[in-house]
Amino acid sequence: MFLSFNKNNLASILFLGIFFILLQLSIPKLFFINGFEIGFDFLLIFLTILLFSYENYKIILLAFVFGLIQDYIVSVEQIGIISFIKSFSIFLLGIIKKYQFIWSKSVKFFVIFLIGFFHFSVYYFFIFNEPYFFIFYISIIHSFLYFILIFIINRFFFNSKLI
Amino acid sequence: MSLERKLKKNKNIISIILASFFSLLIFFSYETDYSKKAESYLVDLVGIFYYPQKWYKNILSVKEENIILSQKLVQFSLLNSKLENYKQENENLREMLNFKESYKYLSLLPANIVNNNFSLYAKSSIINVGKINQITNNLSVIDENGNLVGKTIRIGEKNSKIQLLSDNNFSVSVKVGKSIAQFKPTFGKYGILEGVLKTALIDKDDIIYTSGISEIYPSDIPIAKIVSFTKNNTNMFQKVDVEILVDLNNLYYVFVIQ
Numbered sequence: 001m002f003l004s005f006n007k008n009n010l011a012s013i014l015f016l017g018i019f020f021i022l023l024q025l026s027i028p029k030l031f032f033i034n035g036f037e038i039g040f041d042f043l044l045i046f047l048t049i050l051l052f053s054y055e056n057y058k059i060i061l062l063a064f065v066f067g068l069i070q071d072y073i074v075s076v077e078q079i080g081i082i083s084f085i086k087s088f089s090i091f092l093l094g095i096i097k098k099y100q101f102i103w104s105k106s107v108k109f110f111v112i113f114l115i116g117f118f119h120f121s122v123y124y125f126f127i128f129n130e131p132y133f134f135i136f137y138i139s140i141i142h143s144f145l146y147f148i149l150i151f152i153i154n155r156f157f158f159n160s161k162l163i
Numbered sequence: 164m165s166l167e168r169k170l171k172k173n174k175n176i177i178s179i180i181l182a183s184f185f186s187l188l189i190f191f192s193y194e195t196d197y198s199k200k201a202e203s204y205l206v207d208l209v210g211i212f213y214y215p216q217k218w219y220k221n222i223l224s225v226k227e228e229n230i231i232l233s234q235k236l237v238q239f240s241l242l243n244s245k246l247e248n249y250k251q252e253n254e255n256l257r258e259m260l261n262f263k264e265s266y267k268y269l270s271l272l273p274a275n276i277v278n279n280n281f282s283l284y285a286k287s288s289i290i291n292v293g294k295i296n297q298i299t300n301n302l303s304v305i306d307e308n309g310n311l312v313g314k315t316i317r318i319g320e321k322n323s324k325i326q327l328l329s330d331n332n333f334s335v336s337v338k339v340g341k342s343i344a345q346f347k348p349t350f351g352k353y354g355i356l357e358g359v360l361k362t363a364l365i366d367k368d369d370i371i372y373t374s375g376i377s378e379i380y381p382s383d384i385p386i387a388k389i390v391s392f393t394k395n396n397t398n399m400f401q402k403v404d405v406e407i408l409v410d411l412n413n414l415y416y417v418f419v420i421q
Contacts, residue, residue, distance in 0.1 A: 080190030087182035
């Protein structure tokens with residue numbers, strides 16, 4: 001589905017970007033833990049998929065823009081945090097592309113999981129006062145969900161050829 | 164190697180440096196007019212995008228909500244008549260004791276929650292009232308049960324952003340027994356009370372109310388209930404954990420106190 005559009009077609013990316021923003025706005029969370037919502041970060045998933053189809057620097061800048069939109073909509077006095085974390089996570093994910101033909105699939109997916117964990121734990125570190133165990137716990141769940149969805153998309157939409 | 168080739172070779176590094184630089188710049192210039200305008204504009208834009216879904220949801224839920232609200236109306240009517248008696252009694256007693264009026268009548272503006280799903284963690288929400296409804300910054304927001312939800316922080320033309328009381332920058336002065344303490348959220352639906360003296364008589368399930376000291380929040384708005392408290396010999400204050408009363412995950416209607 002994602003590979004079908006022209007690689008130079010910026011309009012398609014923007015259209016899909018808006019679609020994923022709306023998806024993020026509309027889809028309810030999966031479940032709750034201690035009143036805490038657990039759900040998918042569709043924008044990060046979308047950016048991860050784009051990263052493996054386009055040049056890194058374009059997606060880093062796109063991650064910055066999407067992160068900034070998210071920042072302005074949800075953040076309170078911490079505008080800029082999500083844009084930084086999103087663009088930095090995409091930059092780190094770009095390392096996988098560098099070792100595309102060296103690392104095995106399992107190593108690549110493990111690195112994706114670790115970067116997902118980095119993304120969520122840094123984010124929650126900024127927005128929670130305490131406790132650190134809870135940040136770790138929630139970040140693990142979120143990065144696991146992120147990993148699962150990336151794995152499924154890679155397996156079923158791209159026939160395991162994306163990553 | 165020419166500069167152009169160097170730039171091309173290191174374009175990933177340059178883009179992340181640029182992204183980080185602008186993120187930090189925006190982070191430190193949060194209070195500038197440009198930043199505020201961009202935020203207000205995006206808050207309005209989300210309202211426009213979300214309107215069809217809100218309309219659709221309203222149609223689906225309106226019947227069920229009507230039944231619940233009708234039941235609540237009867238319950239509150241009964242309660243109100245009881246409270247009217249208490250009010251009369253209280254006014255007579257205040258008059259006898261020569262008390263001054265301490266409680267002003269509040270004007271409530273109803274609003275719909277446009278969205279609070281965009282983040283993985285609810286720390287702000289967008290409501291469908293704005294400048295055209297005479298909304299300003301720093302107005303208290305409560306839910307249909309009168310529990311504190313947060314305060315308005317950024318106002319668009321037709322929509323506004325509210326800071327929820329689960330946001331880690333949120334803090335409000337509260338009454339604990341006869342003393343004053345500070346409520347701060349920790350994670351999820353939990354928070355702590357800072358500055359509760361060991362001598363303060365508190366119990367599990369006690370409701371914590373706003374103190375009214377702040378200019379933003381009127382007094383006596385319920386915020387949280389005590390879930391646990393511990394006294395430590397090395398500390399002059401009690402460690403009090405509280406649970407936020409408002410259900411932030413199922414918030415559809417709120418009232419802005421004007």
